[in-house]
Amino acid sequence: MQNNVSSRRLSSLIIVFILGGSILLGGLTTVEQDTWLSLILSWVIFLPLLIIYIRVVKLHPGMNIYDIMVTLFGKQVGKLLTLAMTLYFLYLCALVLRNFGDFIFIVSLSETPHVVIMISMVVLTAYMAKSGFDILMKWTIITLPVYIFLIAFPVVISFEKLEFSNLLPFLNHPFKEIIRSAFEYFSFPFAEIIVLLGMSDSFKSIKKPCKVYICSTFICLVFLLAINIRNILLLGLPMGKSLFFPSYVAIRLVDMADFMSRIEGSVSTNFVLAGTAKIAVCLLAASKGMASLFGIGDYKRLVMPVAMLALALATIAHDSTMEMFAFLAYYPFFAFPFQVLIPLLVWIAGEIRHHRNKNKSTPAQA
Amino acid sequence: MSIVSGMAVDKSPDSENFRLTFELLDTAKPIKEQGVDNEIVVSEGKTFFDAARNAKRLLHNKLYFGHMETAVISEEIAKSGALAQLIDWFLRDIEFRETLDIVVAKGIPAKEIFHTHGISQPIVAYEIERIINQDSKITASTVEKHLYELYNELNMEGICPVLPAVNILTIDEKKTCQVAGCAVFKGTRLAGYLTPEETKYYLYAVDRVDGGLLTFPAKGNGKDDTTLEVIESNTKISFTFKKGKLKFKLEPKVIAFLDEIAEPLDSLDEQKIKELTKNAEVSLSSRIRNVVKKVQGEFGSDIFGFGNMIYRKDPKLWKKLREDWSETFSGLSVEVSSKIEIVTTSWLEKKGV
Amino acid sequence: MMMMLIIILIILFAAIIIFDFLPVIKIQSKRDSFIYCALLSIAFSILLLFTLGIKITGLFEHIKDFFAVFTGRLE
Numbered sequence: 001m002q003n004n005v006s007s008r009r010l011s012s013l014i015i016v017f018i019l020g021g022s023i024l025l026g027g028l029t030t031v032e033q034d035t036w037l038s039l040i041l042s043w044v045i046f047l048p049l050l051i052i053y054i055r056v057v058k059l060h061p062g063m064n065i066y067d068i069m070v071t072l073f074g075k076q077v078g079k080l081l082t083l084a085m086t087l088y089f090l091y092l093c094a095l096v097l098r099n100f101g102d103f104i105f106i107v108s109l110s111e112t113p114h115v116v117i118m119i120s121m122v123v124l125t126a127y128m129a130k131s132g133f134d135i136l137m138k139w140t141i142i143t144l145p146v147y148i149f150l151i152a153f154p155v156v157i158s159f160e161k162l163e164f165s166n167l168l169p170f171l172n173h174p175f176k177e178i179i180r181s182a183f184e185y186f187s188f189p190f191a192e193i194i195v196l197l198g199m200s201d202s203f204k205s206i207k208k209p210c211k212v213y214i215c216s217t218f219i220c221l222v223f224l225l226a227i228n229i230r231n232i233l234l235l236g237l238p239m240g241k242s243l244f245f246p247s248y249v250a251i252r253l254v255d256m257a258d259f260m261s262r263i264e265g266s267v268s269t270n271f272v273l274a275g276t277a278k279i280a281v282c283l284l285a286a287s288k289g290m291a292s293l294f295g296i297g298d299y300k301r302l303v304m305p306v307a308m309l310a311l312a313l314a315t316i317a318h319d320s321t322m323e324m325f326a327f328l329a330y331y332p333f334f335a336f337p338f339q340v341l342i343p344l345l346v347w348i349a350g351e352i353r354h355h356r357n358k359n360k361s362t363p364a365q366a
Numbered sequence: 367m368s369i370v371s372g373m374a375v376d377k378s379p380d381s382e383n384f385r386l387t388f389e390l391l392d393t394a395k396p397i398k399e400q401g402v403d404n405e406i407v408v409s410e411g412k413t414f415f416d417a418a419r420n421a422k423r424l425l426h427n428k429l430y431f432g433h434m435e436t437a438v439i440s441e442e443i444a445k446s447g448a449l450a451q452l453i454d455w456f457l458r459d460i461e462f463r464e465t466l467d468i469v470v471a472k473g474i475p476a477k478e479i480f481h482t483h484g485i486s487q488p489i490v491a492y493e494i495e496r497i498i499n500q501d502s503k504i505t506a507s508t509v510e511k512h513l514y515e516l517y518n519e520l521n522m523e524g525i526c527p528v529l530p531a532v533n534i535l536t537i538d539e540k541k542t543c544q545v546a547g548c549a550v551f552k553g554t555r556l557a558g559y560l561t562p563e564e565t566k567y568y569l570y571a572v573d574r575v576d577g578g579l580l581t582f583p584a585k586g587n588g589k590d591d592t593t594l595e596v597i598e599s600n601t602k603i604s605f606t607f608k609k610g611k612l613k614f615k616l617e618p619k620v621i622a623f624l625d626e627i628a629e630p631l632d633s634l635d636e637q638k639i640k641e642l643t644k645n646a647e648v649s650l651s652s653r654i655r656n657v658v659k660k661v662q663g664e665f666g667s668d669i670f671g672f673g674n675m676i677y678r679k680d681p682k683l684w685k686k687l688r689e690d691w692s693e694t695f696s697g698l699s700v701e702v703s704s705k706i707e708i709v710t711t712s713w714l715e716k717k718g719v
Numbered sequence: 720m721m722m723m724l725i726i727i728l729i730i731l732f733a734a735i736i737i738f739d740f741l742p743v744i745k746i747q748s749k750r751d752s753f754i755y756c757a758l759l760s761i762a763f764s765i766l767l768l769f770t771l772g773i774k775i776t777g778l779f780e781h782i783k784d785f786f787a788v789f790t791g792r793l794e
Contacts, residue, residue, distance in 0.1 A: 168679065
């Protein structure tokens with residue numbers, strides 16, 4: 001019973017976290033109508049990495065990645081790696097915060113300075129982070145049904161407006177491009193799940209972690225596909241390509257009979273719900289990292305300053321919205337060491353240690 | 367804020383500026399007693415947004431475009447290619463609805479449209495939008511083109527847009543506007559018009575018919591004296607490319623009621639019905655073919671999306687053809703073969719009188 | 720505009736100090752308090768500089784240059 005609840009909570013956390021930013025971008029990449037293939041490929045590429053993450057958690061139960069790194073590599077190197085990961089989580093937090101700030105700025109509050117919008121978000125999410133991991137998971141469980149409904153409902157009522165011919169010409173793009181786009185999706189949003197490792201010490205043990213993680217991320221894939229394809233089918237290509245926030249505009253085209261139209265508020269709502277969760281998770285992970293770095297026992301003390309740091313970073317990270325979107329192309333490279341290299345290192349070292357320990361115990365029995 | 371229901375775009379007669387005419391919802395008068403009335407506001411500017419902002423010079427409130435349904439552009443604007451700039455403004459600004467209708471004012475300055483009286487309701491912009499929106503089911507005499515669809519068509523390969531056209535009808539000194547066929551564009555410039563009749567057959571060619579009527583001569587020639595009410599219509603569009611020759615085939619399939627006939631008819635007479643059907647089919651096919659020919663010859667603008675279809679189904683072929691598509695299109699051979707199914711003759715079994 | 724932003728900033732940090740920091744200042748070790756203040760000060764200074772209009776180069780430029788090497792190769 002305990003396990004069931006835990007795995008459900010973890011599932012919803014994963015889903016809300018991953019879908020957080022991407023739902024909004026609904027992104028059409030350079031491969032346009034073949035984006036769906038890039039999406040599927042990116043998930044496939046992501047699976048091995050996911051299994052590595054799961055394995056790392058399994059090898060070191062009750063520890064988060066900072067503790068693991070210190071244990072495996074000693075204090076000096078461990079702390080260095082901790083610094084690296086913490087900075088990444090912090091910057092990620094800032095990026096997501098900036099995404100939100102810009103979206104709300106463009107769509108609703110054009111006269112409010114960016115900073116103010118972000119302050120409101122960061123204060124809220126800092127409070128969420130301070131409340132602890134458990135509360136955060138409960139939050140995602142409550143918001144998940146709302147979230148799913150707000151995604152599914154517009155898709156359903158937009159059904160008659162979908163132009164399936166917008167998917168043609170099929171696979172007209174060079175395969176190299178499709179793979180390249182797949183890498184973009186790989187690092188954002190899938191591989192960002194690494195952030196959860198920053199607080200894996202709070203995970204209650206789950207019976208079949210593999211199933212939970214893989215199913216949750218698969219559900220995310222399905223949703224992302226649904227949204228992506230819906231956007232293409234509704235908007236058509238030239239529109240889809242030119243917009244900053246295709247999902248938002250796509251919903252604006254939909255109406256049901258004569259009484260329900262302009263439901264784009266649902267997209268904003270969704271975004272805020274999921275976004276707060278995502279930022280809160282990143283804050284938690286970064287705070288834990290900071291706490292581990294400076295040897296402070298209770299990470300909750302540091303949440304506020306870390307939140308302010310994230311805010312500060314968010315304001316200076318990009319000069320304009322255009323820059324924010326341009327950055328997406330570089331993000332896979334920037335995130336690569338933190339999403340892939342360091343975790344790989346940790347995994348390999350962990351496996352080596354595990355086998356060494358196993359071998360140590362067997363000679364004693366003999 | 368002042369709620370704008372419709373906007374007319376003209377070129378200023380005495381300068382290089384654009385002149386915008388806004389139809390506002392007058393919310394000052396008590397709505398319950400008199401219904402909503404409209405107000406007209408005019409302003410000029412160097413660019414479209416400039417003109418819109420300049421309206422604040424004579425208004426208490428800023429203009430709010432969130433409820434704007436219709437934008438009417440004059441022929442001059444349409445011919446000049448400024449449509450692209452207008453659309454850019456509409457799309458970039460989040461206030462405008464992507465589903466707003468863009469309409470061409472045929473033969474008159476666009477602002478005249480808003481000086482007319484709506485017959486069923488006082489707000490002209492909403493009336494135009496309603497007429498166009500329901501047209502495809504009832505009269506099939508014009509096209510509906512939302513802002514985002516227009517943008518797509520202007521930016522896609524192998525297709526040129528058409529927009530609905532409106533003009534003014536004077537009944538007993540009262541002016542009202544009516545929808546009058548469609549405006550054909552080549553790229554972003556106006557190339558010409560199709561009459562409502564011609565537009566109907568254009569709609570068959572692009573499979574955008576949801577209803578409407580078909581008239582034809584029962585005997586195969588002479589005046590149209592029979593009316594079919596279209597219930598369902600699907601057109602299959604296909605092409606073949608053999609030996610360097612491109613050929614398109616349009617196959618409209620129509621299910622209809624027989625609603626009006628001048629000659630005596632025993633509707634249970636299969637032979638007679640078959641003959642009627644055949645004449646209807648011939649009439650439909652030839653009229654569609656005529657419209658296609660007219661567009662090919664007079665405008666040279668691929669409003670049927672034939673090029674776009676090639677792009678979607680056979681991108682490699684399109685790569686070869688896209689350079690000279692305009693010429694190729696004008697010389698394209700298009701075959702039309704209609705199939706009509708008359709399912710019932712409504713209430714009467716035999717002729718009425 | 721700028722004045723208002725600075726005031727908002729000051730109110731924000733004052734609120735944080737009052738509600739978050741002061742309650743724990745007696746319980747915490749001196750070292751912890753020091754780290755808290757240090758982090759908060761960094762954040763505050765960056766935000767203040769930003770509000771005053773002094774531009775701190777967006778990290779974007781540096782990251783872009785750094786990775787132009789890799790992207791150049793992959794293109």
